[in-house]
Amino acid sequence: MTTREECAALDAVDPLAEFREEFTLPDGVIYLDGNSLGALPVRTPERVRRVIEEEWGRELIRSWNDAGWFEQPYRLGRRIAPLVGASPAEMVVCDTTSVNLFKVLSAALRLRPGRGTVLGDAEAFPTDLYIAEGVTGLAEGARSVLIRPEELDRHLDGDVAAVVLSHVDYRTGELLDMPGITARVQAAGALMIWDVCHSVGALPVGLGAAGADFAIGCTYKYLNGGPGSPAFLYVAERHLAAGPLQPLSGWFGHARPFAFEPGYDPKPGIGRFLTSSPSLLGQAALGASLDVWERADLAAVRAKSLALTDLFVSLTEGLDGVEVVTPREHARRGSQVALRHAAGYPVVQALIERGVIGDFRAPDLMRFGFTPLYLSYTEVWDAARQLAEVLESGEWRAERFSRRGEVT
Numbered sequence: 001m002t003t004r005e006e007c008a009a010l011d012a013v014d015p016l017a018e019f020r021e022e023f024t025l026p027d028g029v030i031y032l033d034g035n036s037l038g039a040l041p042v043r044t045p046e047r048v049r050r051v052i053e054e055e056w057g058r059e060l061i062r063s064w065n066d067a068g069w070f071e072q073p074y075r076l077g078r079r080i081a082p083l084v085g086a087s088p089a090e091m092v093v094c095d096t097t098s099v100n101l102f103k104v105l106s107a108a109l110r111l112r113p114g115r116g117t118v119l120g121d122a123e124a125f126p127t128d129l130y131i132a133e134g135v136t137g138l139a140e141g142a143r144s145v146l147i148r149p150e151e152l153d154r155h156l157d158g159d160v161a162a163v164v165l166s167h168v169d170y171r172t173g174e175l176l177d178m179p180g181i182t183a184r185v186q187a188a189g190a191l192m193i194w195d196v197c198h199s200v201g202a203l204p205v206g207l208g209a210a211g212a213d214f215a216i217g218c219t220y221k222y223l224n225g226g227p228g229s230p231a232f233l234y235v236a237e238r239h240l241a242a243g244p245l246q247p248l249s250g251w252f253g254h255a256r257p258f259a260f261e262p263g264y265d266p267k268p269g270i271g272r273f274l275t276s277s278p279s280l281l282g283q284a285a286l287g288a289s290l291d292v293w294e295r296a297d298l299a300a301v302r303a304k305s306l307a308l309t310d311l312f313v314s315l316t317e318g319l320d321g322v323e324v325v326t327p328r329e330h331a332r333r334g335s336q337v338a339l340r341h342a343a344g345y346p347v348v349q350a351l352i353e354r355g356v357i358g359d360f361r362a363p364d365l366m367r368f369g370f371t372p373l374y375l376s377y378t379e380v381w382d383a384a385r386q387l388a389e390v391l392e393s394g395e396w397r398a399e400r401f402s403r404r405g406e407v408t
């Protein structure tokens, strides 16, 4: 069993330790929910203030040209590209993950005429499934079929147009084999769409190396872009040349938006996946957090993430009533640990009252996210200790811990 002193020794030689001062975290909080809403980078308020007061307040409409507002979706896409193994021309930042899935899935269906099945993971983050239902509901002969990833090969028949899977499962933290699955899907003639919401910023993602067709992801989790910050989408270059269309054909995807022509003429390249005016305040906050990511070594992030999750598993696996749901193998694990406990909800609330913030996913999973840029080994040790105390004392049985908020 690791001691707290051993954790302090690991912190003393942690190559990522300097990043902690890039984040604002309240005293007395151990934040294990950066997989849901990343922490606030220190530089973000000043950046957003500048965009509001100077670019908007003083320069007004001139900022569309002079402050590079118009270019911002592409610039941010280029900056996220190295984090997901994409080339800069394949990425753009816009809209939300759900909306971007609508766009890339629609484009995928158009690239596979004559095929109508979209396969999704029955256990996926439901918005992805809802969007697949919505998209297939619009196309004649199309249908959305829910499977589990381990059954994929059985379902890959000649009608499958596209497969949508999460690289890391939002509940269990299981990491899928991106290159292997992509190859099998493509061998069956279908297109592969990866949702990297729970892997971007948590581990190196290799969309290009895996040959992925499309991907979507959000920026408010491990990337710390702020609540509701804009999402990104990736389209493999070969598909951009082939020119797939997406149906949210708004003016920002038009080749000449300021010509105000009545007919839609899509931009060449990734630009045709834009729809509307970018949300520039959200994009400003994301830009500030990417300044931090630009200096982070992803291999070091992955190494520390595995060490932190290993540590937490080793300290919690024997606790009364707790079952570790996250895979033990490094190759199958993202950057979170899910613990099953029959009273998961009140236990998490009791932990939050003690300053250890994790979250809960029905019916019985306690989720703990590990963000190597701002978490220390000692904090992980302390969090595990607090969990043990909550369970041993039974304090979670207090009635106030069973009241549920809108967001769990």
Ligand SMILES: *Cc1c(COP(=O)(O)O)cnc(C)c1O
Pocket (backbone or CB within 6 Å): 096, 097, 098, 099, 125, 127, 128, 166, 170, 195, 197, 198, 218, 231
């Ligand atoms: C967080 C998350 C989303 C979020 O969708 P929004 O449209 O940005 O609200 C979607 N899919 C997955 C897998 C997620 O983890």
